[in-house]
Amino acid sequence: MNTIATLRIGEIGYISEESLDVIPLKLLEMGCLPGAEVELIQQAPLKDPIYICVNGSHLAIRKETAAIIQILKSEI
Amino acid sequence: MSKNDIKIALIGNPNTGKTSLFNQLTGLNQKVGNYPGVTVDKKLGKSKLSATQNAIITDLPGTYSINPTSLDESIVLKTLLKKDIKESPDVILVVADVENLKRNLLLFSQIKDLEIPTVLAINMVDQMTRKGISIDLSLLKKELNTEVVLISARKNEGIKEVKEAIIRCHVAAKASPLCGINSKIDPDYFENLKKISPNYSLYELWLMVTQNNYPDTITKEEKEKLLAFKQDVPKLKKYQHKETIYRYQEINKILKKTYIVDKSKAKDLRSRLDKIFTHKIFGYAIFFVILLIIFQSIFDIASVPMDFIDGIFAELSNFTRNSLPEGVFTDLLSEGIIPGIGGVVIFIPQIAILFLFVAILEETGYMSRVVFLMDKIMRRFGMNGKSVIPLISGTACAIPAIMATRTISSWKERLITILVTPFTTCSARLPVYAILIALIIPDTKILGFLNLQGLVLLLLYALGFASAILGAYILNKTLKIKSRSFFVVEMPNYKLPSFKNVFYEVVEKTKAFVFGAGKIILALSVILWFLASNGGDEFKNAEQTVIAKVENQNLNQEEIQQRIASTKLEKSYIGMLGKSIEPAIKPLGYDWKIGIALITSFAAREVFVGTLATIYSVQADDEDTTTIKQKMASEINPDTGKKRFNFPVGMSLMVFYAFAMQCMATLAIVKRETKTWKWPLIQLFGMAFLAYVSSLLTYQILS
Numbered sequence: 001m002n003t004i005a006t007l008r009i010g011e012i013g014y015i016s017e018e019s020l021d022v023i024p025l026k027l028l029e030m031g032c033l034p035g036a037e038v039e040l041i042q043q044a045p046l047k048d049p050i051y052i053c054v055n056g057s058h059l060a061i062r063k064e065t066a067a068i069i070q071i072l073k074s075e076i
Numbered sequence: 077m078s079k080n081d082i083k084i085a086l087i088g089n090p091n092t093g094k095t096s097l098f099n100q101l102t103g104l105n106q107k108v109g110n111y112p113g114v115t116v117d118k119k120l121g122k123s124k125l126s127a128t129q130n131a132i133i134t135d136l137p138g139t140y141s142i143n144p145t146s147l148d149e150s151i152v153l154k155t156l157l158k159k160d161i162k163e164s165p166d167v168i169l170v171v172a173d174v175e176n177l178k179r180n181l182l183l184f185s186q187i188k189d190l191e192i193p194t195v196l197a198i199n200m201v202d203q204m205t206r207k208g209i210s211i212d213l214s215l216l217k218k219e220l221n222t223e224v225v226l227i228s229a230r231k232n233e234g235i236k237e238v239k240e241a242i243i244r245c246h247v248a249a250k251a252s253p254l255c256g257i258n259s260k261i262d263p264d265y266f267e268n269l270k271k272i273s274p275n276y277s278l279y280e281l282w283l284m285v286t287q288n289n290y291p292d293t294i295t296k297e298e299k300e301k302l303l304a305f306k307q308d309v310p311k312l313k314k315y316q317h318k319e320t321i322y323r324y325q326e327i328n329k330i331l332k333k334t335y336i337v338d339k340s341k342a343k344d345l346r347s348r349l350d351k352i353f354t355h356k357i358f359g360y361a362i363f364f365v366i367l368l369i370i371f372q373s374i375f376d377i378a379s380v381p382m383d384f385i386d387g388i389f390a391e392l393s394n395f396t397r398n399s400l401p402e403g404v405f406t407d408l409l410s411e412g413i414i415p416g417i418g419g420v421v422i423f424i425p426q427i428a429i430l431f432l433f434v435a436i437l438e439e440t441g442y443m444s445r446v447v448f449l450m451d452k453i454m455r456r457f458g459m460n461g462k463s464v465i466p467l468i469s470g471t472a473c474a475i476p477a478i479m480a481t482r483t484i485s486s487w488k489e490r491l492i493t494i495l496v497t498p499f500t501t502c503s504a505r506l507p508v509y510a511i512l513i514a515l516i517i518p519d520t521k522i523l524g525f526l527n528l529q530g531l532v533l534l535l536l537y538a539l540g541f542a543s544a545i546l547g548a549y550i551l552n553k554t555l556k557i558k559s560r561s562f563f564v565v566e567m568p569n570y571k572l573p574s575f576k577n578v579f580y581e582v583v584e585k586t587k588a589f590v591f592g593a594g595k596i597i598l599a600l601s602v603i604l605w606f607l608a609s610n611g612g613d614e615f616k617n618a619e620q621t622v623i624a625k626v627e628n629q630n631l632n633q634e635e636i637q638q639r640i641a642s643t644k645l646e647k648s649y650i651g652m653l654g655k656s657i658e659p660a661i662k663p664l665g666y667d668w669k670i671g672i673a674l675i676t677s678f679a680a681r682e683v684f685v686g687t688l689a690t691i692y693s694v695q696a697d698d699e700d701t702t703t704i705k706q707k708m709a710s711e712i713n714p715d716t717g718k719k720r721f722n723f724p725v726g727m728s729l730m731v732f733y734a735f736a737m738q739c740m741a742t743l744a745i746v747k748r749e750t751k752t753w754k755w756p757l758i759q760l761f762g763m764a765f766l767a768y769v770s771s772l773l774t775y776q777i778l779s
Contacts, residue, residue: 020317024562028320029141031179041347045356048452049461051567057179058346058567060448060461065563 002073004052004066007040013071014038015054022068031055038071082131082246083164084123085155087187088171089180090138091441091568093199096229097171098135099580101238106584118151119584125239134165137482140179142186142283143316145562146485150289156190157283157291167246168194169238174201174209174226175569177335181220181327182320188222188254189279193245195223197238202228208338216334221252230574253279260322261315265305272301286312349570353445363446367468370433371537374472374503378425385425389418408605416601419682420594423473426503428586430472434465435581439573447565457545458552460484460563463493467544470500471537474742476585478749488552488559494749495759496547498742501540501734504681508733509536511685514705516726539734600679600740604687607650615647650676664732664768665725665775667713674732679740681733724778728771736767 007013015023017034032038032054041058042051048063088094098106102121119135136155137148144150158164168187172180177198188194204210217224223241227234257266257279269285270278275293284290285305294302306312352358397410437443443465451461462484469477477497484490501509510533517529614621622640631639645651646668654672661671669688677684688708711720737743737760746756 020321021314023317025143025313025316025320026140026145026562026564028317029143029179029182030564030566031324033321033324042350042354042448044354044448044452045360046452049448049563049565051350051354051448055178056176060444060451060563060565060567062451062563 002071004038004040004061004069004071005050005063007038007052007071009040009042012037012039013073014075016070016072019068019070024065027059027061027065027069030059031057032059032069037075080129082125082129082242083166084131084133084242085165085168086133086135086171087152087168087183088138089140089173089176089183090566092138092171092173092176092180093229094138094171095135095581096574096577097169097197097199097227097235097238098133099576100229100232100235101133104580106580123239125243129243131242133169139183141183143287147482153283153287153289156187156192157280157289165192167242168192169242170194170196171229172196172198174198174204174211175207178324178327178331181331182323184220185254185323185327186279188220188251189257189277191251191253191277191279193248193251195225195238195241195245196220197225197227197234199227199229201226202231202233207344210336212334216330219330219334221254253277255323255326257282257319257322261318265315269305273298286316344569346569350445350567353442354448359445359449363449366437366442370430370468371471373433374426374429378429381425382422385418385422389414389421393418407609408602411609412602412605413598415686416598417594419601419680419686420590420598423503423682424586424590426506427472427476427589428582430469431476431582431585432578434469435578436573439571439577441568441570444565444567448567451563457548458489458492458555459496459548460486460489461565463489466493466497467500467541470497470502470544471540473502473504473589474498474500474739475745476589478742478745481749485562486559488555488557491557491750491755492548492551492555494746495551495755496544498737498739498759498763499540499544499547499735501537502681502739504739505536505733507682507685508677509533509730511705511708512721512726512730515708515721516723536730536734543735600676600683604650604676604679604683607653608645608648611644611648611651615644618643618647645672663775664771665728665779667720670729678738681738684733722779724775727778728775731774732767732771734767735763735770737763 002013004013004015015032015034015036015038020034023032036055038052038054040050041053044050044060049060050063050066051058051060052066053059086094086098098119098121101123105122107120121133121135123131123133125131134155136152139149139152142149142153142156144153155163155165156168168190170180170184170187172184184194184196198211211226213224213226223245225234225237225241227238229235259266266278266282269281272281273294276284276291280291281302284294284302288306290299290302353362393410393414396414397406400406400409434443437446446464447461449461450464454460454463463481466477466480469480474497477500478494481490481493481497484493513529513532517532520528522528522531619640622636622643626636626639646655650672651668653675654668657671657675658666658668661667661674666674673684673687676687708721709719712718713720713722743756743760746759747753750756
């Protein structure tokens with residue numbers, strides 16, 4: 001299963017519709033919507049937290065959160 | 077505040093330049109107050125909108141939505157739900173960043189649904205051409221059904237237009253909702269919710285249900301009806317998710333017509349800077365260098381103005397003593413109040429410099445990168461990346477540092493950060509360390525260039541950080557608090573700091589420190605002065621007893637006066653107190669005189685030096701450390717006939733001051749931030765115990 005946590009630096013994915021119910025409300029509000037493009041920009045040492053760009057927002061989130069958000073490798 | 081003043085609430089996402097706009101609108105007409113009922117600071121400012129119209133602007137903490145996850149954010153919700161005429165805003169001014177307009181409009185759409193007149197200010201429009209953005213302003217106004225103004229707060233552009241829009245908005249009819257959440261999610265559910273009360277907008281009622289936050293005006297009956305709507309929690313969550321998606325859909329529709337970005341122009345400096353600042357090795361190296369620069373400045377640059385302030389207060393105290401008629405009031409002024417105020421004012425340079433650096437780091441956007449780099453490391457100790465800021469700030473003063481924990485959303489992580497922050501070596505410990513190091517550590521160089529005294533001071537700072545980290549680790553293992561730890565940090569664009577913003581920030585925070593800590597220290601100095609200048613019969617007869625005793629000793633007048641002062645102190649209330657705790661502190665190497673200093677400096681550590689100054693009857697210059705130092709150096713321990721402040725005693729004292737929670741102001745702040753006496757008391761006794769045991773070990777091993 002592909003999640004935001006499995007992205008490599010520079011790689012792009014699209015948040016899947018199935019993730020809607022598991023994405024924390026806060027992240028939804030910050031632009032992590034189903035269908036949105038996510039790019040992994042940087043990983044902190046020990047690969048956590050990660051720095052992503054989603055829907056124009058640049059966010060740092062922890063890996064445990066990233067691991068529950070499913071992505072598709074191509075646009076829906 | 078006059079009745080006709082418009083009350084404006086300033087709301088926006090973090091990093092949208094909200095504070096810049098606030099500073100432009102209000103200038104120096106700002107003040108910090110408390111939110112009634114919520115003991116959290118709020119920033120207010122007066123603004124002249126037109127020749128005849130003034131406004132009171134409240135700057136609210138930055139937030140991404142009105143569904144709060146941290147203390148800072150919950151303030152926004154509380155202000156908006158207030159129905160108190162005096163408190164509730166007449167107009168809301170939402171600030172958005174032109175580059176993140178979509179996300180910013182989410183907050184705007186929520187606010188608009190509250191049906192309060194709203195003005196949208198789109199900030200940083202000077203960047204539009206460079207980023208390839210264009211906006212159809214008149215269409216956007218129509219689509220959003222609100223006043224929209226393009227501004228550049230840093231360049232002071234569009235401020236006049238914002239003021240005009242506020243006035244127009246204020247006189248216009250009642251605002252209408254933007255999204256109308258009801259129809260798309262569950263029409264029946266929301267129709268029933270709306271029936272509860274016509275006094276509130278539908279969105280207000282929905283927020284009461286989801287946020288469990290009710291305005292004071294709500295009746296018991298209404299509240300009971302609302303409670304019925306929140307029984308099905310999973311359903312509520314689902315509806316909130318649906319609501320957010322729906323809002324974004326509406327926003328996308330509007331932006332499609334009005335907002336165009338040419339993505340080919342959007343690539344910028346940020347990614348290159350991020351590669352360096354968040355790099356696995358360089359990132360830490362840069363952070364370490366910045367820390368080093370901050371510490372060097374705090375101690376090197378600050379020492380000049382500190383000595384200057386020190387001198388002024390000593391002069392002032394002397395001047396009062398010499399020029400006012402002798403009496404109790406003069407004594408109170410020259411020995412209690414003036415040194416008391418001096419003890420606070422002397423820390424202004426250090427604190428201002430620290431705030432200056434913290435403000436610059438935050439303004440530039442660098443702080444978020446530090447949070448990103450440090451999160452995983454801090455998490456092992458039960459804190460999170462955001463805890464780095466309080467721990468750094470703690471080296472100036474624990475009070476603002478503890479207030480800086482409000483952005484941490486997990487209660488457990490926040491509590492641990494609050495509890496361990498007082499371990500970091502604050503500036504009040506510095507005078508204590510400085511004098512003790514000067515007494516017991518020789519002023520020699522090791523390896524030819526390292527100053528041994530400086531090295532010991534550095535070790536004491538390291539001890540502070542190490543104990544904070546270790547304390548956090550132990551608390552993390554022992555505290556049984558279930559707390560959702562949700563972590564998300566926005567990485568803002570890099571910006572050059574605005575001089576105005578940094579300046580206001582430093583002035584305001586320093587002011588808050590001086591008046592906050594100042595009151596307590598001042599009150600305590602008066603109490604101390606009273607306890608030290610009053611006593612029983614033996615105190616009153618001290619003069620005769622001493623004169624009778626020294627009759628044949630051939631002492632000059634000055635020496636006799638000093639003997640009298642010492643005897644008086646011994647027999648004063650505070651002296652009696654010192655004697656009574658002597659048995660407990662003897663194993664640490666201390667006598668009753670040091671005991672007095674321990675008791676008095678319980679209120680604030682820096683009082684230690686001043687108290688010793690009084691105890692060793694230095695009458696001329698209370699704050700002059702060379703004379704205090706000489707007195708302390710020549711003080712003899714009657715049991716051994718050797719120096720009182722020898723190496724083991726000095727080390728034991730420094731260890732004591734490194735660990736003991738000797739700061740009433742911090743205890744008060746912890747009480748305020750945790751809303752219970754439990755945590756400050758645990759902190760007080762836990763740290764006192766640790767201090768006692770470690771100084772005991774230090775003294776016993778070294779002697």
